[in-house]
Amino acid sequence: MIPQWDSDKPIYLQLYQQVVARILDGYILEGEALPSVRKVAAEYQVNPITISKAYQMLQDEQIVEKQRGKGLFVKPGAQELMLDRERENFLVQQWPEILKQITRLNLSAKQLLAGEHS
Amino acid sequence: MIPQWDSDKPIYLQLYQQVVARILDGYILEGEALPSVRKVAAEYQVNPITISKAYQMLQDEQIVEKQRGKGLFVKPGAQELMLDRERENFLVQQWPEILKQITRLNLSAKQLLAGEHS
Amino acid sequence: MIPQWDSDKPIYLQLYQQVVARILDGYILEGEALPSVRKVAAEYQVNPITISKAYQMLQDEQIVEKQRGKGLFVKPGAQELMLDRERENFLVQQWPEILKQITRLNLSAKQLLAGEHS
Amino acid sequence: MIPQWDSDKPIYLQLYQQVVARILDGYILEGEALPSVRKVAAEYQVNPITISKAYQMLQDEQIVEKQRGKGLFVKPGAQELMLDRERENFLVQQWPEILKQITRLNLSAKQLLAGEHS
DNA sequence: GTGGTCTAGACCACT
DNA sequence: GTGGTCTAGACCACA
Numbered sequence: 001m002i003p004q005w006d007s008d009k010p011i012y013l014q015l016y017q018q019v020v021a022r023i024l025d026g027y028i029l030e031g032e033a034l035p036s037v038r039k040v041a042a043e044y045q046v047n048p049i050t051i052s053k054a055y056q057m058l059q060d061e062q063i064v065e066k067q068r069g070k071g072l073f074v075k076p077g078a079q080e081l082m083l084d085r086e087r088e089n090f091l092v093q094q095w096p097e098i099l100k101q102i103t104r105l106n107l108s109a110k111q112l113l114a115g116e117h118s
Numbered sequence: 119m120i121p122q123w124d125s126d127k128p129i130y131l132q133l134y135q136q137v138v139a140r141i142l143d144g145y146i147l148e149g150e151a152l153p154s155v156r157k158v159a160a161e162y163q164v165n166p167i168t169i170s171k172a173y174q175m176l177q178d179e180q181i182v183e184k185q186r187g188k189g190l191f192v193k194p195g196a197q198e199l200m201l202d203r204e205r206e207n208f209l210v211q212q213w214p215e216i217l218k219q220i221t222r223l224n225l226s227a228k229q230l231l232a233g234e235h236s
Numbered sequence: 237m238i239p240q241w242d243s244d245k246p247i248y249l250q251l252y253q254q255v256v257a258r259i260l261d262g263y264i265l266e267g268e269a270l271p272s273v274r275k276v277a278a279e280y281q282v283n284p285i286t287i288s289k290a291y292q293m294l295q296d297e298q299i300v301e302k303q304r305g306k307g308l309f310v311k312p313g314a315q316e317l318m319l320d321r322e323r324e325n326f327l328v329q330q331w332p333e334i335l336k337q338i339t340r341l342n343l344s345a346k347q348l349l350a351g352e353h354s
Numbered sequence: 355m356i357p358q359w360d361s362d363k364p365i366y367l368q369l370y371q372q373v374v375a376r377i378l379d380g381y382i383l384e385g386e387a388l389p390s391v392r393k394v395a396a397e398y399q400v401n402p403i404t405i406s407k408a409y410q411m412l413q414d415e416q417i418v419e420k421q422r423g424k425g426l427f428v429k430p431g432a433q434e435l436m437l438d439r440e441r442e443n444f445l446v447q448q449w450p451e452i453l454k455q456i457t458r459l460n461l462s463a464k465q466l467l468a469g470e471h472s
Numbered sequence: 473g474t475g476g477t478c479t480a481g482a483c484c485a486c487t
Numbered sequence: 488g489t490g491g492t493c494t495a496g497a498c499c500a501c502a
Contacts, residue, residue: 069487
């Protein structure tokens, strides 16, 4: 499966976000290993360094830890940690902007929530 | 006043969005002139070419029009046009993504829209 | 001038440490630009990406900020910030280990600091 | 007891340094045997090859010697030998760098020695 | 001119 | 097998 890359964002960022989403959604469990750099690179037909860059970000953010010679493993508590971080970020950074936009566009809660069932 | 540029987005885009927001919010009225490239460049300490690029985008999107020798003027009907466009874009492109994120973070769109998140 | 790289440490790390040292020692002042990636790459005969990596670290650590299209500039307050960080790190992480080593080797920290070891 | 490995340094090096420290500190005496590769590997949950590598280093450095069929034994004079080597290395290689750092961070001997009592 | 991204391919250390 | 580093060279967006 080769994902459709959004050409606006760097691939390594999209990879990073993909892994984050998968951990948040429970598809990758804590303590589990990430698929190896080479494997992902082959599967997605992307340069290994690009994968590395995404994986490096995950290490920098304390989501994943290296076991030398073995691979990268999701840290215990990572899911909770990320949920808190993302939630904080969403509520403080993104939501106020979204609300401003909603107001500016004169949209109603009713309209917006209607789409929720689709 | 020199705004704080978001170093993630190009300045010309931020300028463009700023003008759009001001028109939507009614701070700049239809038929009014935009401040001149030189003036904005001086005030914001930004390269005039960068301002031009933002203004060019506004022309491309049919929001403003050039009156030779006078400057750029907001077209009649611009506010309505933009409102429709932005609304369409928001509902189709952005809102579904936002909803997905809200779900992932285990938040309630209903409560957020009611202002109960704090 | 081509520096002698320590083959034990990655070049990008040595570059990073070099810049940090230069800021701490006042050779690069706050508000000044770093020499461009290409320039350093040419001068040191190192791949531009390697320089980039070092510069990226400095951005991540809030020591330097990007001005798009212009280059990287030392943030105001960077010297003080780094001094605090490095001092903290030295006292808490490194010095206890050094003391342990000194004790193990049956040396006297007092005499070493007084310059009497030779 | 499983030690906390420093993921920056290879495990075999950390093992080597641990043994060196134990000999220097007198926890392992000259003429005594090192614990077997298998035993350490099981206890620390580390690949036996990694232990072997550490033990090989100790042999290369003339600190221990193999007695066929019996195991590895700390050589007589090992403690003295290592003390001299490490002292030499510390004074010539490490201490000058440490002093440079102390100067750069503007730390005083008084501050540093105060922590010695902790 | 600036930094950022990606590729293809090589090499290394660690387990 | 694992991840990390570096090169040479290309291309892009931004100011």
